[in-house]
Amino acid sequence: xxxIAQGLAVWLAAAALAPAExxxxxxxxxxxxxxxxxxxxxxDLAQLDGLGLDGNLGAGVVGHIPLSAHxxxxxxxxxxxxxxxxxxxxxxxxxxxxxxxxxxxxxxxNLLLEMPLGRTFVLYGGPGVGYxxxxxxxxxxxxxxxxxYDIEVDDEIGGYLLAGLRAQLRPHVGLYLEGQYVWVETxxxxxxxxxxxxxxDWVAQELDFSGFALHAGLIFTF
Numbered sequence: 001x002x003x004i005a006q007g008l009a010v011w012l013a014a015a016a017l018a019p020a021e022x023x024x025x026x027x028x029x030x031x032x033x034x035x036x037x038x039x040x041x042x043x044d045l046a047q048l049d050g051l052g053l054d055g056n057l058g059a060g061v062v063g064h065i066p067l068s069a070h071x072x073x074x075x076x077x078x079x080x081x082x083x084x085x086x087x088x089x090x091x092x093x094x095x096x097x098x099x100x101x102x103x104x105x106x107x108x109x110n111l112l113l114e115m116p117l118g119r120t121f122v123l124y125g126g127p128g129v130g131y132x133x134x135x136x137x138x139x140x141x142x143x144x145x146x147x148x149y150d151i152e153v154d155d156e157i158g159g160y161l162l163a164g165l166r167a168q169l170r171p172h173v174g175l176y177l178e179g180q181y182v183w184v185e186t187x188x189x190x191x192x193x194x195x196x197x198x199x200x201d202w203v204a205q206e207l208d209f210s211g212f213a214l215h216a217g218l219i220f221t222f
Contacts, residue, residue, distance in 0.1 A: 035064030037176060039217025043080055043104075046211055056080035056104065064219065070115065072124070076108040096142040102153065104209065105133040106182075110162055125163035132156050132184050132209070151188055153207070158184025164215075172221055180213040 043056035060078030067073055083101040110128025117123055136151030164178025185208045 033066055033222075035062075035066075035219050035221045037062035037064060037217055037219035039176070039215040041078060041080070041213055041215045043182070043209075043213040044211045045082060045209065056082045058104075060106075060215065060217075062217075062219070070113060072112045072114055074108075074110050074112060074128075076106070076110070076128075076130075078106045078108075080104045080106075094142070096140055099139045099141075100136065100151070101139075102134065102136045102151075102207070107131045107133070108160070110160070112162070120167055120169065122166045122168070123164075124166065125161070128160045128162055130158050130160065130182070130184070132158050132186070134186050134207075134209075136188065153188055154186045156184055156186045158182055158209075166219065168221075174219045174221070176215070176217055176219055178215045180215065181211070182213060183210045185209065 038061050039059065041056075041058045041060055043058065045056060058078055058080030060076060063075040065073045065075075081101060081103045083099060085097065085099045087095065088098050089095045108128050108130035110126055112124045112126040114122050114124040133155045134153035136153050138149045138151055140147040140149070160180050160182040162178060162180045164176055166174050166176040168174040185206070187206050
């Protein structure tokens, strides 16, 4: 979180210190109807039961398509990974280290209502729907030997609400900061087999990925 806080401070400082003469209208510049954004992201997993994952770190890309003066559509693709490590001792006294990693690939689409704030800033928000791809892996280290198990996780459909602030500092380049709340739940397909093979009983079967995500990045208009 310290790194995220530092990144937000840089974002706010860049927007505040932009020279007045370089400010441009917040509306999409004439002749350029498409925007491409790239951002870093943190997806909080406070609702996730069974695994001690603090959150997903990742990145994403956004395709921004203006529909009118105040409405736009977006296509989004992101990638996240979260891991949890535990030292386990079995009943017969054997000790080993177990690492579980869950990766997610959200494919999303949303509509936005955009409200310009002066000549530089745009406040926006709206609903969206996504198809969320999940996968998992468990690595068990026993001395010099590593045992790898694939954990099959269901892909699911989910929904979200998005709100953000964009600063168009140059005709072709802007900054954006946005929050997203996602509703999506999934499950591990072969949890029982994984528990028995690895010798652990803490692998969750139901996974609730609902939670708040924070994005900060750059958008380029064409």
